[in-house]
Amino acid sequence: MTSHEGKQFPLRGLVLILAVIVLVACGEVKDGSGNKRETIALFTKNQVNPYFQTLRVAAQAAANELNVDLVNYIPTENDSIREQMSQIEDAITKRPSAAVFIPVDSKAMIPGVEKFNAAGIPVVNLTDRADGGEFVSFMGCDDYAVAADTARYLFKKMNGKGNVIIIEGQGGSSNNQKRMGGFKKALEEFPDIKLLASQTGNFQRSVALQVTENLLQAHSQIDGILAANDSMALGVIEALDAANRKALVIGLNGTKEAIDAVKAGKLLATGDCDGFLQGCMGTMGAVRHLRNLPVPKEIIFPITVFDSTNYQGADVPYEQRMCPKWESIVKE
Amino acid sequence: MKYRLIGLLLIGIALALSSDAFATPSNLLNVLRQASLIFLSASGLTLVIVGAGLDLSVGANLGLSACFAAAAIKSTGALSLGLVAGLACGTIVGVLNGLMVTKLRLPPFIATYGMLWMLYGVNYWYMKGDTIYGFPAEFRALGSGDLLGIPVPVYLMMVGLLAGGIFTRYTTFGHEIYAIGANVEAARLSGIPVSSRLILLYTLSGAMAGLAGVVYLARLNSAEAGIGTPLLLPAIAAVLIGGTSLFGGSGGLAGTLIGAIVLTLVLNGMNLLGINSNWQPLVTGVIILLAALIDSITRKHAEIRA
Numbered sequence: 001m002t003s004h005e006g007k008q009f010p011l012r013g014l015v016l017i018l019a020v021i022v023l024v025a026c027g028e029v030k031d032g033s034g035n036k037r038e039t040i041a042l043f044t045k046n047q048v049n050p051y052f053q054t055l056r057v058a059a060q061a062a063a064n065e066l067n068v069d070l071v072n073y074i075p076t077e078n079d080s081i082r083e084q085m086s087q088i089e090d091a092i093t094k095r096p097s098a099a100v101f102i103p104v105d106s107k108a109m110i111p112g113v114e115k116f117n118a119a120g121i122p123v124v125n126l127t128d129r130a131d132g133g134e135f136v137s138f139m140g141c142d143d144y145a146v147a148a149d150t151a152r153y154l155f156k157k158m159n160g161k162g163n164v165i166i167i168e169g170q171g172g173s174s175n176n177q178k179r180m181g182g183f184k185k186a187l188e189e190f191p192d193i194k195l196l197a198s199q200t201g202n203f204q205r206s207v208a209l210q211v212t213e214n215l216l217q218a219h220s221q222i223d224g225i226l227a228a229n230d231s232m233a234l235g236v237i238e239a240l241d242a243a244n245r246k247a248l249v250i251g252l253n254g255t256k257e258a259i260d261a262v263k264a265g266k267l268l269a270t271g272d273c274d275g276f277l278q279g280c281m282g283t284m285g286a287v288r289h290l291r292n293l294p295v296p297k298e299i300i301f302p303i304t305v306f307d308s309t310n311y312q313g314a315d316v317p318y319e320q321r322m323c324p325k326w327e328s329i330v331k332e
Numbered sequence: 333m334k335y336r337l338i339g340l341l342l343i344g345i346a347l348a349l350s351s352d353a354f355a356t357p358s359n360l361l362n363v364l365r366q367a368s369l370i371f372l373s374a375s376g377l378t379l380v381i382v383g384a385g386l387d388l389s390v391g392a393n394l395g396l397s398a399c400f401a402a403a404a405i406k407s408t409g410a411l412s413l414g415l416v417a418g419l420a421c422g423t424i425v426g427v428l429n430g431l432m433v434t435k436l437r438l439p440p441f442i443a444t445y446g447m448l449w450m451l452y453g454v455n456y457w458y459m460k461g462d463t464i465y466g467f468p469a470e471f472r473a474l475g476s477g478d479l480l481g482i483p484v485p486v487y488l489m490m491v492g493l494l495a496g497g498i499f500t501r502y503t504t505f506g507h508e509i510y511a512i513g514a515n516v517e518a519a520r521l522s523g524i525p526v527s528s529r530l531i532l533l534y535t536l537s538g539a540m541a542g543l544a545g546v547v548y549l550a551r552l553n554s555a556e557a558g559i560g561t562p563l564l565l566p567a568i569a570a571v572l573i574g575g576t577s578l579f580g581g582s583g584g585l586a587g588t589l590i591g592a593i594v595l596t597l598v599l600n601g602m603n604l605l606g607i608n609s610n611w612q613p614l615v616t617g618v619i620i621l622l623a624a625l626i627d628s629i630t631r632k633h634a635e636i637r638a
Contacts, residue, residue, distance in 0.1 A: 214362070
């Protein structure tokens with residue numbers, strides 16, 4: 001590059017960077033500081049998984065009901081440890097009343113939780129358990145049990161016999177390990193169900209689609225397919241449709257799209273720990289703690305396997321759903 | 333080129349010997365269908381890299397184009413509008429990339445990396461974590477349909493390959509790209525309008541990303557903000573495995589086709605053989621490195637003999 005160009009670059013680069021900052025700032029959620037209302041900082045893992053979107057809508061609904069402000073912290077890079085860590089630091093400088101925290105990684109985010117603890121900001125740990133730090137409460141679902149229940153449901157529908165394949169999630173993620181553990185547990189209980197292949201779809205629809213296309217080539221008789229999340233289950237269904245093949249498919253998470261697929265008869269079932277309920281309860285728990293009301297140290301949410309007989313409960317746009325009463329979930 | 337074809341054949345023969353399901357017409361068509369998606373997203377990028385540029389925004393651009401196309405179809409019901417929306421989005425992003433590189437004189441890496449994040453930002457804001465899904469069968473045929481037994485995206489790939497081949501080999505513009513990639517100053521002094529050529533290249537890359545986005549949407553039958561994220565690295569890998577140099581001035585679309593097929597074969601083979609998921613990233617890495625190594629050894633060999 002010539003020196004002439006070298007001189008131009010910083011100024012023009014700066015203009016570009018400023019433009020980016022303005023753009024990003026426009027997308028930023030409103031800052032809740034500057035008034036006396038309680039502020040809850042909600043940390044979710046990414047912008048793309050519909051599960052967290054449901055959870056955020058629910059948290060906002062709870063915040064409105066309880067008359068508190070909610071500030072969202074979402075990494076722009078999906079599940080970024082580095083970004084969530086710096087968002088924790090940002091949040092602490094703004095001093096929210098409490099934090100509702102879903103760690104992007106159970107172990108790597110322990111120092112982040114400790115920063116909250118050091119700053120004296122109470123934290124409710126939601127959805128995925130952090131392996132360290134002090135919490136008001138852990139609220140989540142037992143991924144292992146959800147996966148096992150949903151797999152058992154599939155195997156019963158197959159009359160306890162036939163060939164299945166598993167589409168795994170992201171290797172190394174603790175979510176995936178628990179879900180695989182649940183699938184394997186259910187497989188042990190049904191000795192006549194034969195596992196033909198277990199391959200990773202990285203929790204992504206496009207990868208699951210491609211992997212299923214490949215597995216359909218290798219195995220001429222597949223009766224059931226277990227996908228470790230709903231996005232992948234829907235990719236599996238696209239692959240089956242394109243190849244004119246039939247198999248019973250299950251997913252996990254109970255997303256809106258999966259419920260629609262259940263309604264259309266394409267997806268057998270999706271196991272769920274209701275993201276909406278989690279968003280409600282996390283926010284309510286944090287506010288209860290601030291108002292000196294009791295909050296249990298641990299809440300494990302009930303499991304639902306949504307199929308063609310019971311999907312109606314989840315078939316409501318989340319904007320119209322209401323948070324349940326705290327007492328209807330927590331019985332003391 | 334010859335050596336890369338031999339490498340591809342070796343991988344094919346090894347897979348055919350180890351899995352009965354591999355060398356069947358239906359699986360080979362399956363591989364071509366999967367490879368065509370990588371090829372489409374990498375085709376414009378190949379020409380940019382030949383011109384010594386780089387476009388890191390192809391994945392993000394593909395994702396945004398797919399989401400806009402999805403929204404257009406959902407709100408109007410017109411499939412053609414979806415195609416127009418996707419192509420327009422991709423093309424505009426390409427023009428902006430070209431302007432940043434030529435008029436603002438930003439290094440291509442920085443310009444298109446910045447663009448990548450801006451596109452993610454726009455897409456996250458636009459989609460708000462939602463998914464747009466459920467498209468008519470006529471539209472889905474573009475991604476998952478067959479015509480005379482051959483997958484539709486494979487036809488698109490063939491058209492792209494043919495058009496690109498004629499363009500690079502028989503047009504002045506095509507020759508100029510290689511001249512710009514080999515030595516931009518020399519190209520400028522010899523009277524090639526470098527800026528306008530580069531803008532056109534980035535525009536082409538953007539348009540192809542937009543087209544790939546629409547095909548991808550048709551194949552997945554759904555769009556979400558993260559749809560393009562996993563596609564950037566395979567696109568770049570396909571170009572480089574195909575022998576196009578990151579320094580510009582050499583390579584071409586036929587190589588990228590081979591690169592796309594190699595990448596597809598790796599996953600196809602691992603799935604057919606049932607290789608444990610935990611080992612798959614390692615196997616993928618080793619095969620990509622081997623492909624690059626064979627290429628560099630054979631190239632040195634050829635240079636010594638020449």
